[in-house]
Amino acid sequence: MSVNRAQRVDLEVVAGLIPSRSRVLDVGSGDGLLLELLQETKQVDGRGLELSQRGVNECVARGLSVIQGDADTDLEFYPDKGFDFVVLSQTLQATRNPKLVLDELLRIGNRAIVSFPNFGHWRVRLSLFVKGRMPVTKDLPYSWYDTPNIHFCTIRDFVNLCEELGATVERATALDANGQKIGLSMPWWFWNFFGQQAVFLLKR
Amino acid sequence: MAVPRPRRSNNEIDAPSSPVLRFGADKPLKLDAGTLLSPFQIAYQTYGTLNDARSNAILVCHALTGDQHVASTNPVTGKPGWWEALIGPGRIIDTNRFFVICSNVIGGCLGSTGPASTNPATGKPYGLDLPIITIRDMVRAQLMLVDHFGIEKLFCVLGGSMGGMQVLEWASTYTERVFSALPIATGARHSSQNIAFHEVGRQAVMADPDWHGGKYFEHGKRPEKGLAVARMAAHITYLSEAALHRKFGRNLQDREALTFGFDADFQIESYLRHQGMTFVDRFDANSYLYMTRSMDYFDLAADHGGRLADAFAGTKTRFCLVSFTSDWLFPTEESRSIVHALNAAGASVSFVEIDTDRGHDAFLLEEPELFAAINGFIGSAARARGLSA
Numbered sequence: 001m002s003v004n005r006a007q008r009v010d011l012e013v014v015a016g017l018i019p020s021r022s023r024v025l026d027v028g029s030g031d032g033l034l035l036e037l038l039q040e041t042k043q044v045d046g047r048g049l050e051l052s053q054r055g056v057n058e059c060v061a062r063g064l065s066v067i068q069g070d071a072d073t074d075l076e077f078y079p080d081k082g083f084d085f086v087v088l089s090q091t092l093q094a095t096r097n098p099k100l101v102l103d104e105l106l107r108i109g110n111r112a113i114v115s116f117p118n119f120g121h122w123r124v125r126l127s128l129f130v131k132g133r134m135p136v137t138k139d140l141p142y143s144w145y146d147t148p149n150i151h152f153c154t155i156r157d158f159v160n161l162c163e164e165l166g167a168t169v170e171r172a173t174a175l176d177a178n179g180q181k182i183g184l185s186m187p188w189w190f191w192n193f194f195g196q197q198a199v200f201l202l203k204r
Numbered sequence: 205m206a207v208p209r210p211r212r213s214n215n216e217i218d219a220p221s222s223p224v225l226r227f228g229a230d231k232p233l234k235l236d237a238g239t240l241l242s243p244f245q246i247a248y249q250t251y252g253t254l255n256d257a258r259s260n261a262i263l264v265c266h267a268l269t270g271d272q273h274v275a276s277t278n279p280v281t282g283k284p285g286w287w288e289a290l291i292g293p294g295r296i297i298d299t300n301r302f303f304v305i306c307s308n309v310i311g312g313c314l315g316s317t318g319p320a321s322t323n324p325a326t327g328k329p330y331g332l333d334l335p336i337i338t339i340r341d342m343v344r345a346q347l348m349l350v351d352h353f354g355i356e357k358l359f360c361v362l363g364g365s366m367g368g369m370q371v372l373e374w375a376s377t378y379t380e381r382v383f384s385a386l387p388i389a390t391g392a393r394h395s396s397q398n399i400a401f402h403e404v405g406r407q408a409v410m411a412d413p414d415w416h417g418g419k420y421f422e423h424g425k426r427p428e429k430g431l432a433v434a435r436m437a438a439h440i441t442y443l444s445e446a447a448l449h450r451k452f453g454r455n456l457q458d459r460e461a462l463t464f465g466f467d468a469d470f471q472i473e474s475y476l477r478h479q480g481m482t483f484v485d486r487f488d489a490n491s492y493l494y495m496t497r498s499m500d501y502f503d504l505a506a507d508h509g510g511r512l513a514d515a516f517a518g519t520k521t522r523f524c525l526v527s528f529t530s531d532w533l534f535p536t537e538e539s540r541s542i543v544h545a546l547n548a549a550g551a552s553v554s555f556v557e558i559d560t561d562r563g564h565d566a567f568l569l570e571e572p573e574l575f576a577a578i579n580g581f582i583g584s585a586a587r588a589r590g591l592s593a
Contacts, residue, residue, distance in 0.1 A: 045552070053557055060524065060554045061576035063584030067543050067555035077544040 009179035010115045011037060013199045014087055017113055017171060018042055022084040025049065025108065027071050027101075028091030032059035035066070047083075049074060072096045075104035087113045090197075093149040099161060106167055106204040115199040118174070120154030120192040139196060155192045162202060171201035217488070218322050220247040220308075220315030221279045222272055225352055233310065233345055236501075237335035243324060246349050247315025248272050248307035251291065252299035254353060260591055261355045262297060263346065264306040265363030265370035267568075268438075268495050269487055271314040274306040275299065280314070280486045289570045296579045301591070302359065309370075310345045311337035311494040319418070319490035330490075332418035337494050339366070339502045343373045350381070359589055360582060362386035364567035365534065366495065369502050372542070375523065376504060376515040384522040384585040386578065389531055389567045391538035392512055392545070393503040398533060401441050402496035405434030409489050418490050431489040432480030439479045444530035444563035448472060505545075512545035519546075522588070523553040524581040526567070526574060533564040554581060 011034050018024060020042045026035050029048030032055070038044040048066035050056045059066035071088070072095050086109030088101070093116055095101045105112035117139050118124075127135035134144040142149065153161070155174065162169055174182040174195030182191055191198070225246045227233065232242035249272045254261060264274050264287065271278065275285040275292050291297040291304055308316035311334070323330045350358060361374045361382050368390025375385040394402075409415055412430025416423045440448075452472040456462070459469065468474040505512040523546055527539040536557050546553040556577040560566045567574065586593070 047552065053559070057556050057558070057573055057577060060556050061573075061580040063580045063587070065522070065552050065554045065584075067547075067553055068557060069543075074544070074547075077547040079548055079550055082550045 008033075009175055010197050010199055011089065013173050013175070013181070014089060014113050014115060015041060017199075017201050018044065018085050018087075021045070023082075025078070025083045025086045027075070027086060027088045027105065028094075029059065029064075029066055030055055030089075032062060032064045032066065034087065034089055035059070035064050036062070039064075071101050075101065075108060078104075078108045080107055081110055083109045085109055085111050085113055089113075089115045090117065092116045093152050095151060098151045098153070099165070102161065102167075103165055106165065106202060110203070111170070112167070112202045113199065114158075114202065115197060116153065116158065117149075118155050118192065118195045118198050119152040120156060121177075121196050122193050123177070123196075125193075155195055155198045156188065158198065158200065159188070162200070165204065167202040167204045169200055170203050173199045175199070216280055216314050217318075217320045218315075222247050222249050222308075222315060224248075224315055225349055227348065231348070233341065233348070235335050235341050236338040237341075239335050241310070241317065241335065241341075244310065244317040244345070245315070245321075246307050246310070246317075246345055248305060248349060249274065249276060250306075251275050251304040252302050254303040254355070258353070258355050259357065259359060259589060260301065261303045261305060261350070261353065261358050262360045262362065263350065263358050263374075264291070264304060265342075265346070265361065265367035265374075266306060266309065267363070267365040267367045268499065269483070269492070270367065271312065272306045272308045272316075273314075275304065278486075281482075286568060290575065290578065296575050297582065301593070305349070305353070307346055307349055309337075309342040309495075309498075311342070311491060311498060313488035313491035316345070318488065319494055320421070320488040329419075329421045331421075332490065332493075334490075334494065336501070337498050339369045339373050339498050340377065340507075342498065343370050343377065346370070346374075347378060347381070356381070358382050359591065360384045360386060360585065362388070362578075363390075364388040365390055365564065366499050368534075369499065372504055372515075373502075375519065375521045376508075379516070379519045379521050382521045383589055384524070384581070386524050386526070386581060387539075387542070388526040388574075389528055389534050389539075389564055391534045392505060392515070392542050394499050394501075395538075399500045401438060401533075402500055404437050406493050406496060408433040408437070409493060412489075415489065418493075420489070426484070427489045428484040431484045431487070431492060432477075434492060435483040435487075436476040436480045439476060441533045442563055442565040444532065444561050446530060446561040447563055450561065512541065513548035516546055516549040516551055519549055519551045521551065522581075522585055523551055524577065525553065525555045526577055527555075527557045528563070528566040528571075529557060529559045530561045531564040531566065 026048045029050045035046045049069045056068045086105045124135045174191040175197045232240035308314045319334045368387035371387040409430040412427035414425040415427035455471040457474040508514040527536040543555045558573045
């Protein structure tokens with residue numbers, strides 16, 4: 001997944017939610033950017049799970065504790081509450097069973113942090129509404145036929161899923177197209193319309 | 205207490221050229237077979253210097269037919285150490301920085317007590333009178349060697365294949381003595397197929413009339429033909445179909461056409477015969493039986509009520525596992541099941557699968573991705589252990 005400025009901001013938001021020396025599992029750790037950031041700035045005990053073997057090998061060569069695995073099938077091997085935080089960054093939409101994955105995150109971690117692209121963003125709505133085409137944007141660069149992102153949701157959808165799973169939203173942040181945080185005072189519909197990405201801190 | 209006595213001799217079995225640690229009647233080796241081995245000896249090599257804190261020691265565990273000469277010239281073959289590409293001054297496992305220990309396993313034939321060693325009770329080689337040796341027995345002996353050096357905690361234990369089994373045994377049974385563990389191309393148990401291949405090899409040795417029920421030295425013979433066949437069969441399992449095809453294809457050996465006979469028409473036949481012949485020059489046939497048996501008996505989960513995760517319960521050891529895509533002796537799934545068990549135990553674990561067509565033997569070769577993974581893992585473990593670069 002390409003790393004652009006807005007995505008880096010989302011990593012910083014995630015890192016900002018994690019206290020020093022926490023035990024962290026990063027599900028879908030990619031090139032290890034977040035784990036590295038957390039190890040350098042928060043001295044966390046960090047582990048990663050990543051689907052792409054190339055990503056894993058590069059992480060391990062850089063001294064990160066990462067294994068190859070699939071969020072859809074390999075989370076069941078982790079014990080209950082084995083981590084302080086389980087992070088799922090920009091990966092939820094690529095899982096086959098997001099509900100099950102989220103359920104597992106809440107089982108494994110005392111807290112779960114989930115960040116995802118908001119499919120309710122106005123650009124996405126505009127693309128469908130005006131052009132009648134599946135949206136291809138800077139954040140969502142794939143065409144519909146080759147995208148790994150098979151389960152998009154909006155911020156509103158995600159909040160509903162959290163309720164269904166009995167998870168409490170402890171913190172939520174939406175980032176606009178410039179990577180700026182949207183004011184806390186804004187209502188949900190505003191977040192859902194102008195938030196390009198969302199970061200949720202959950203507990204159950 | 206025995207002391208190491210480096211000696212030079214042509215007899216690498218009883219009086220090897222490498223240092224030897226001898227244990228007398230006061231320090232027997234407890235064997236899983238239920239008996240005590242005493243006296244016994246461990247032949248070993250070390251490289252580099254143990255630091256004052258004794259925190260920079262790396263134990264290398266060798267594979268089935270390996271030996272202690274991991275980073276220096278082998279006295280029997282005259283060839284470089286079997287992992288010299290990885291271990292040495294300025295190498296990835298830098299002996300200017302780390303104190304590297306490698307010992308010949310119990311049951312081996314390069315100086316540690318094995319079936320070719322002289323049985324003090326009879327004055328003749330043990331032969332099959334040596335009790336069956338297990339992976340755990342080998343590790344128990346290595347622990348006595350590590351204790352001899354006064355090392356409380358090994359910085360790292362690493363090894364491939366049978367060596368990887370020893371690493372797992374170390375990390376399971378003596379987890380508090382192991383800071384980091386690097387099992388490569390291995391499994392937590394020997395599969396049925398692997399036992400089957402080993403049995404073919406053992407039967408080949410035992411079918412050789414020169415084997416003499418294991419007492420071949422007393423008859424002035426060695427079962428060279430049987431051992432060579434065993435090695436040929438085993439060697440195929442160390443390679444991959446793709447690598448064999450790439451290297452040999454159906455190429456003919458020093459001839460233009462088929463001879464319509466049973467000479468080595470094909471290069472692969474000639475290659476395997478060569479592998480078999482050179483092997484018998486350096487390895488003892490009975491030792492081969494014992495080594496293969498030790499791997500067959502290894503089943504770490506069975507030692508812990510059938511649940512592999514329980515073998516690692518509460519472990520603080522940092523793990524890195526490595527497998528190779530074309531390894532069909534210890535396929536990636538074997539490593540993955542260990543990773544899942546370690547996850548369940550809450551252990552710190554990295555796992556790298558390396559894409560190569562070189563099969564099981566890839567761990568002994570210069571694989572850039574393998575070396576990069578080892579480098580990254582050792583480097584971060586060293587930082588965590590507070591070892592200076």
